[in-house]
Amino acid sequence: MRLISRWQNSAGERVRIALNLKGISYRYIPVGSLEAGEYHRLNPQGLLPALDIGGHVVPQSSAILAYIEESYPDPSLLPEDPVLRAQARGFAAHIASEMHSLTVQRVRRFLMDERGGGEAEVKRWAQHWLGLGFTALEETLAKREIQSPFCFGNRPGWADLHLVPQMSNARRLGHDLSPYPLLLSVEQRCVVLEAFRSARPEAQPDFPKPDDLA
Structure with a gap:
């Protein structure tokens, strides 16, 4: 399998985490390494990531994650309980x-x-939707019948691999995460795990070197 993505692509990071959690080997292909027009030919949507499975290309991280879970069910990324499974999917979909x-x-x-929006207006847009979203997610974890170290269980899975990249995005956009202690505690447990660490943007081969940022 080839995962075509970019270092700064949180949807691609979700997929990398899922592959790592399941111990599935794959080739990471930086989209910038492809010839001009090649990615659009492979994936007419033009969005990242895409998974190339022996020449069959699957776009959209949600579809890719479903394929991974169905094709490699052990270990599962979802809880065994059907209600918790649905809740984890709902958390991730949000x-x-x-x-x-x-x-x-x-x-x-x-x-x-x-639309002619200024920098301040665009920032307010992002902060508004991030704030609504994280508040809902924090309340969701607070309402769990059984509090667990990860979002919906004793090991990271579907919900967690969506949460961690989104929190990194929020920091990059200047969003204050201090009002969300439950989300932060889950993140702290995840980021020390190798499956998450090796999926981070800075661990990817196309992550800009200091000379590239100068």
């Missing part, structure tokens, strides 16, 4: 659909370039 999709770079650029 991040992917209601937070990430509204605050990604292409949306912020559209607001600024096409």
Whole structure:
């Protein structure tokens, strides 16, 4: 399998974490290493990431994660209890659909370039949706019948691999995470694990070197 992504792509980071948690080997292909037009030919959506499975390309992290879970069920990324499984999926969907999709770079650029929004207005947009989202997620964890070290159990899984990259995004966008102690505690437990550490942007081969940032 080839995972085509970019170092600064939180949806790709979700997939890297999932592959790592399951111990699945894959090749990471930086999208910038492809010839001009090649990625659009492979994935007409043009969005990252995409998983190339022997020439069959699957776009969208949600579809990729479903494929990984169905094809490599052990260990599962989801709790055994059907209700908890659904809750974990709902938690993750709130991040992917209601937070990430509204605050990604292409949306912020559209607001600024096409809608004439100033930097302050675009920042207010991002802070608004991040604040609503994280507040809902914090309340969700607070309402759990059984408090657990990770979002929905004693080991990280579907919800956690969505949460951690989104919290990193929020910091990059200047969002204050101190009002969310339960989310922070889950993140602290995750980031020390190798599956999460090796999926981080700075661990990817296309992460800019100091000379590239000068």
